[in-house]
Amino acid sequence: MAEPPVLPPRPRSWLPAWAAAALALLYAAGHDLELSFEDLAYGLDDMVEYFGRYRAPDFAGVPGMLVLMMQTLATAFWGTMLAIVLGGLLAPLAARNLSPARWTYLTARELLNLMRAMPDLLLALVFVAALGLGPLPGVLALGVHTAGFLGKFCAESMERVEPGVYDGLAATGATLPQRIMYAAWPSVLREAAGYVLVILDRNVRMGAVLGLVGAGGIGLALHETLRLFDYARSSALILVMLVTILAMDALSSSLRRRLG
Amino acid sequence: MLRFPTPDGRPPRSLVLVALILAGLLIASAPLVEVNPRSLVGAGPRLLEFLGHLWVMPDWSYLPDLGRRMLETIEMAVIATAIALVLSLPLAVLSARTVSPHPWVFALGRSLLALIRALPELVWALVFVSAVGLGPLPGILALAVVTVGFMGKVFAEAIEVVDPRPVEGVAAHGARRWQVLGFAVLPQALPDLLGSTLYVLDHNVRAAAILGLVGAGGIGYDMVMAMRLFEYDRLVPIGAAIWLCVTLLDRASHRLRARVING
Numbered sequence: 349m350a351e352p353p354v355l356p357p358r359p360r361s362w363l364p365a366w367a368a369a370a371l372a373l374l375y376a377a378g379h380d381l382e383l384s385f386e387d388l389a390y391g392l393d394d395m396v397e398y399f400g401r402y403r404a405p406d407f408a409g410v411p412g413m414l415v416l417m418m419q420t421l422a423t424a425f426w427g428t429m430l431a432i433v434l435g436g437l438l439a440p441l442a443a444r445n446l447s448p449a450r451w452t453y454l455t456a457r458e459l460l461n462l463m464r465a466m467p468d469l470l471l472a473l474v475f476v477a478a479l480g481l482g483p484l485p486g487v488l489a490l491g492v493h494t495a496g497f498l499g500k501f502c503a504e505s506m507e508r509v510e511p512g513v514y515d516g517l518a519a520t521g522a523t524l525p526q527r528i529m530y531a532a533w534p535s536v537l538r539e540a541a542g543y544v545l546v547i548l549d550r551n552v553r554m555g556a557v558l559g560l561v562g563a564g565g566i567g568l569a570l571h572e573t574l575r576l577f578d579y580a581r582s583s584a585l586i587l588v589m590l591v592t593i594l595a596m597d598a599l600s601s602s603l604r605r606r607l608g
Numbered sequence: 609m610l611r612f613p614t615p616d617g618r619p620p621r622s623l624v625l626v627a628l629i630l631a632g633l634l635i636a637s638a639p640l641v642e643v644n645p646r647s648l649v650g651a652g653p654r655l656l657e658f659l660g661h662l663w664v665m666p667d668w669s670y671l672p673d674l675g676r677r678m679l680e681t682i683e684m685a686v687i688a689t690a691i692a693l694v695l696s697l698p699l700a701v702l703s704a705r706t707v708s709p710h711p712w713v714f715a716l717g718r719s720l721l722a723l724i725r726a727l728p729e730l731v732w733a734l735v736f737v738s739a740v741g742l743g744p745l746p747g748i749l750a751l752a753v754v755t756v757g758f759m760g761k762v763f764a765e766a767i768e769v770v771d772p773r774p775v776e777g778v779a780a781h782g783a784r785r786w787q788v789l790g791f792a793v794l795p796q797a798l799p800d801l802l803g804s805t806l807y808v809l810d811h812n813v814r815a816a817a818i819l820g821l822v823g824a825g826g827i828g829y830d831m832v833m834a835m836r837l838f839e840y841d842r843l844v845p846i847g848a849a850i851w852l853c854v855t856l857l858d859r860a861s862h863r864l865r866a867r868v869i870n871g
Contacts, residue, residue, distance in 0.1 A: 374690050377683035381744045381825075391740050398739040422640035429634060465854040469730070469818040469828075470847065473835050478658035479651055483641040488651075530613060557730040560821055561832075564641070567730075574734055586731065593726045 725757025
């Protein structure tokens with residue numbers, strides 16, 4: 349009689365335990381929020397009916413909407429430029445291998461973290477309270493929030509640059525600003541341009557809702573038409589937003605593909 | 609001295625050109641964003657004055673409520689991420705070029721994902737609040753919809769870049785389509801999937817914190833009310849709580865992601 353082949357021990361999988369824990373956690377969270385999926389199921393018919401009200405967009409006000417959309421685009425553009433300036437100044441300081449001292453590195457990094465952690469609408473609320481209504485607080489909010497992203501990503505790119513590039517320049521007696529200008533930025537320029545495009549795309553999206561807190565653009569109009577239950581105009585506004593955002597998205601991703 | 613490493617020491621022409629174009633666009637669009645020298649000069653002192661208002665003792669009696677609201681915000685983000693995870697996996701499989709059953713399905717899936725990801729969470733939240741009423745439910749739905757669009761795309765891209773050799777190996781044994789998916793494609797994409805799920809969770813907490821602006825649950829509502837009523841002693845702890853939660857989660861997910869991706 350042949351010996352049965354000796355099989356390696358069956359691998360122990362923790363997957364069921366993890367899945368059970370995750371489900372329990374989700375259930376607890378749902379219970380805590382008093383969600384009931386019965387409500388959702390019963391509400392489904394209502395929702396279908398509700399979305400049906402958006403069927404007939406009213407394009408009469410489109411020229412006015414386009415002006416608002418232009419304002420949103422301009423806000424996003426200015427915000428992105430502000431982010432480039434702020435993030436660009438902070439990025440070399442937040443790169444471990446370039447920062448002149450440990451405290452500048454830590455300070456710059458924490459500052460970028462703080463900028464990133466504050467949601468841009470919260471910042472917009474604060475800036476609107478400080479500066480009054482209008483697109484300028486929106487520009488500042490978008491700029492400060494995305495400068496956090498841009499600074500962090502550029503700093504990480506600068507940390508990944510080969511040390512030889514910096515050493516070569518340092519060997520010629522280059523000072524820190526010279527190393528930043530002629531070694532750090534040229535090495536990461538391509539990546540940085542990609543990040544800027546991502547941020548511009550994102551700022552157009554967020555710029556569209558900044559109007560909700562009084563920071564200008566198309567968001568305010570949408571808020572008002574929804575308040576007035578004017579579904580025809582709301583639907584036209586959403587369509588204008590959608591087309592613009594999709595166009596920006598396509599433009600930004602085709603540019604990024606060309607950057608390689 | 610900053611002298612450019614070009615023969616004549618001047619900045620390269622392409623750089624100057626890009627800078628000029630951007631400056632021109634900025635100046636041309638300045639009236640649209642109502643930026644002018646006067647508004648800019650006025651902004652500094654007003655910002656400083658406002659920052660002076662924030663220099664107050666926090667309202668300690670509000671802290672229990674604040675904790676409750678923050679918990680609600682995080683729960684919303686977690687539930688929405690979980691729902692989106694379940695919905696986006698099949699969509700991702702359909703819209704990954706390499707495993708999609710048909711090129712048309714691929715094109716359709718990708719366009720659908722781009723479409724639902726286009727509008728920001730707050731627009732969806734506005735619509736869902738009108739449809740199902742106030743509370744965390746519309747917020748969760750809004751987060752889930754946008755997250756499905758984002759995760760579906762990222763997952764599809766992760767599935768497209770898996771190593772084709774194990775896939776061929778499993779297929780060569782006569783495995784069916786779903787067996788190939790389950791035993792060769794998805795296990796390889798798993799670290800990427802987990803990494804992007806953590807990233808999305810992070811993003812959703814931040815997004816959930818502002819959904820309250822339109823009545824869709826979470827800390828945002830308290831924030832707006834504190835702002836409207838000039839209750840700076842509440843606004844400061846709210847801002848601090850959001851910063852703390854986002855930062856802790858960011859650190860934790862960064863660590864976990866590094867562990868998952870490096871195996």
